[in-house]
Amino acid sequence: MPEDVLQGWLQALLNGVVSGSLLALPALGFSAIFAVLRFPNFAVGALATAGAYAAWVVNARLGLPVGAGVAAAFLVAALVGVLLEAAALERLGRGGALMKAIGSLAMAMVLENALRFAFGNDLQAFDLPLARDMLLGPVRIGPQQINNFLVAIAVMAALWAFLALTPLGRSMRAVADNPDLARLKGVNPRRIALITVAAGAGLCGVGGTLIGLDTAIDPLLGGRVLLSVFAAAVLGGLGSIPGAVAGAFVIGIAEEFTVLALSPSYRMAVGFVVILAVLTVRPAGLLGSRAA
């Protein structure tokens, strides 16, 4: 029996890592946007859904490979994110961060219903065979999970390289650190803000696509994970890029372990208890630096 329990724990841990990697991309997008624009953009869920539908159109309707779908998801979600920012949210900026946050919730509803109007409420699935899981010693994992995990890791690595190594990435970090100083140095904050939104929204789109690959696509796909994404970003320290990744894995693993011990009705509660515990000890989040 103890062996059984251990096996259950190992499997839950693995499942948690996989679902954490799915949460990580939208959480990264959310955190990046927060770092530069200083408001929580709750449209990330809907942007993830938009990306998933874009990928689905490319894959299932146009018959192109899933890789092309992931690229399309990034581009379409980025474009939609920038449009929302430039057309609506930017103007709300004068009302403060709260106005923008509320505006982003409204935009999420508009976007979600536009998708519903275009694609209907039905479930859609990618044109992919479903593979049985492989056994790796005591635990099992599916090829799709491994793929998703690798894609998520690759995208995170690309983002890190972009931020650390390119001049544009450095400008973004500069604006995030100190917008006034960055402006003095000749960085155009609006341009950087829009680029950040594009990158953040694109990440959400890819994240949504990975969720869609793992499950199925419907207009509520992103909305369902919004709270978990938000929890991951807060846990990691709002605005911290590595923090968002760490937070996503902690939330993912915590949610899977909940299933072993508690009624699933407490899943969300466990996530928030974890946040409470972490923020009590580290008010800035796991890896946050600005304990303002």
Next chain:
Amino acid sequence: MTDVSRRHLLGGTVLAAGVLALPGLVRAQQDGPIKLGTLTPLTGSGGSYGPGMAEVVKKAAAEINQAGGVLGRPLSIISEDDQTNPEAGLRAARKLIDIDGVSAIIGTWASSVTTAVAPVCWQAGVLLATVSGADSITRLPHNGFIIRTQPNTSLQGRKFGEFALEVGAKTVAFMSPQTPFTDAQFAELTKVVTAAGGKTTSLIYDDKKTTFRTEVDQVLRGRPDAIVMGGYTTDTAVLIRDLYRANYRGKLLGFAYAVNRQLVEALPADVSEGIYTLSPSAAEGSGGYGRVAKLLGVDAPDTYACQVYDHLNLIALAMAAGGGATGAIVRDHLRKVAQGGGQPVNNAAEGLRMLAAGGKVDYDGASGPCDFTEIGDITDARFRYEQVQGGKITLLKIA
């Protein structure tokens, strides 16, 4: 002499007092048409069913009237709209009872509307015949004034258990999100399966999760040979995928409203292959069903139209059997015409003739056998059993 006149006086007084004490509706029902109300959702979320329900009752009543009516009196049907809204339903019920003076109300559809309307009915002694499914409805203190033809959620759980045994399962797992009827369903399922020497386990999941891998692992540890899925379409799709990935090769059973065409189309054919679905069904192929189809001029009337057709017939027969047109008489005699042996009959006109000839009838309707428990639930109902075969939902049987 004085004795007689006193007796006369007493008798006259009692009679007068009795007449005055009778509610207006009973006086109105002494002669002239027998008034019955339909309270169906002509608008709101039940709006696609309500109009057909009201129509079939009107037309079936016209048939009965053509054949001479009930107790020599014609039926008069008053149709009201409950708007699939408890508040609007309650107002309409009051109008039907207080102003029109109906002795029975037929057709409330949403459980919330039925729950709101029921107390007004039983307090006024008006019979309420409903198509709502929530278990709680027949548990209200209704004194027998509620009957329903929709299988309640417990009965649905029992059917799942019986069908799981039928396809050879011994260990049945139940996976469901939390719904108001989850517990009742699992309890009934367990009763049936354990009675046959099997065992059951249950796992309640959060339907907003993106994967159910850990949940599936938990359930598969009990090595079930059948899994009953109690969720809705979106979460059931994820669950089926994760069960497939986990190499589960046992039987899968689900509600037809969840394992529907769109779900099957969203899954690769080899993943959905063999899933069984259940749903309450009208008694397709029965004589009563054919009559409803003819009345409405459609090939496949929905189960609700069939149910209200049965309501009207049962009420008409109960009135004839009881020799009166009040709600209490319908309540007291409904089971005498619905069950317990007698000539099987599937429409009121024929049944009324048999009753007039001194016979006994057992009504088997368009929605099913129409036998009721003490609290007003049906004891049995037809279900549709279907299976996904080659990416298509294929009818196995209606039983």
